[in-house]
Amino acid sequence: SNEFIDIVLNSDINSAKRIADSGLDVLFDLMAHTRGSRPGIVALKPAKILVNYLGYPGTSGFSPAKMNYILVDSVVLPPEHIFQEVTEKAFYLPGCYQANSYTNTQHFCSPLVSEAEFTTCIKSVRGKELGAATVNATVFANFNTITKLEPKIFSVWMRILSKVPNGILW
Numbered sequence: 384s385n386e387f388i389d390i391v392l393n394s395d396i397n398s399a400k401r402i403a404d405s406g407l408d409v410l411f412d413l414m415a416h417t418r419g420s421r422p423g424i425v426a427l428k429p430a431k432i433l434v435n436y437l438g439y440p441g442t443s444g445f446s447p448a449k450m451n452y453i454l455v456d457s458v459v460l461p462p463e464h465i466f467q468e469v470t471e472k473a474f475y476l477p478g479c480y481q482a483n484s485y486t487n488t489q490h491f492c493s494p495l496v497s498e499a500e501f502t503t504c505i506k507s508v509r510g511k512e513l514g515a516a517t518v519n520a521t522v523f524a525n526f527n528t529i530t531k532l533e534p535k536i537f538s539v540w541m542r543i544l545s546k547v548p549n550g551i552l553w
Contacts (some may be wrong), residue, residue, distance in 0.1 A: 395423030402429035411549070413441030425450060435471055440480065442469040456480040520549040 390398040390404070398421065402410060410430035414420035417438050423432060428449050435443045436454040443450045453460070453471040456479055465473050523543065544550040 395421060396428065399424045399429040403427075408432060409434060411436050412443065413438045415441070415443050433543055434474075437481070441490035442471060444470055448472060520551045521547050522551050523547075 388401060390401060393401065404428055407430040409432045412420075413436060415423075415435055415438055420438075422443075422445075425443065425445060432452070433445075433450045434452045434454060435450050438456065440459040447470055450471050452474050453469055454468045454474050454476055455469075456476050459480055460468060460473055460475075460483070462475075482531060498511065521542070540552050544552060
């Protein structure tokens with residue numbers, strides 16, 4: 384079916400019934416354990432196949448009979464940890480499990496940019512509207528929660544900053 388059905392105000396039971404009545408074969412849970420999720424719907428198994436994907440890169444904790452699959456990559460779920468970490472059957476995506484992976488999608492969105500064009504672009508935006516402290520700086524921003532800035536990622540940021548004169552991490 385090519386229709387959007389708003390179930391936000393429906394109970395979990397009524398929502399699951401509506402999904403089941405539609406004859407849906409595969410249902411993707413894009414929220415898992417994040418704010419606003421509806422695990423009560425998943426618990427009722429309203430589709431033949433349920434897939435955990437994107438919103439929470441970890442197990443749903445549901446039995447494999449309820450949540451059948453999880454879409455991951457080898458960074459999110461290293462194959463050697465599969466049996467300890469997830470209840471679902473893991474399906475490994477090539478590259479990054481994130482649909483918004485810049486390196487995998489950038490060429491669809493814009494022509495390739497040469498290094499010279501990139502440098503010119505960076506110089507043109509450097510310090511604009513960012514305050515006096517950043518006038519001669521290149522600002523990199525990590526808009527994730529600070530608890531996710533763990534040692535491995537922090538070292539990546541430090542390597543980036545070491546290669547960019549006047550680089551700042553916000």
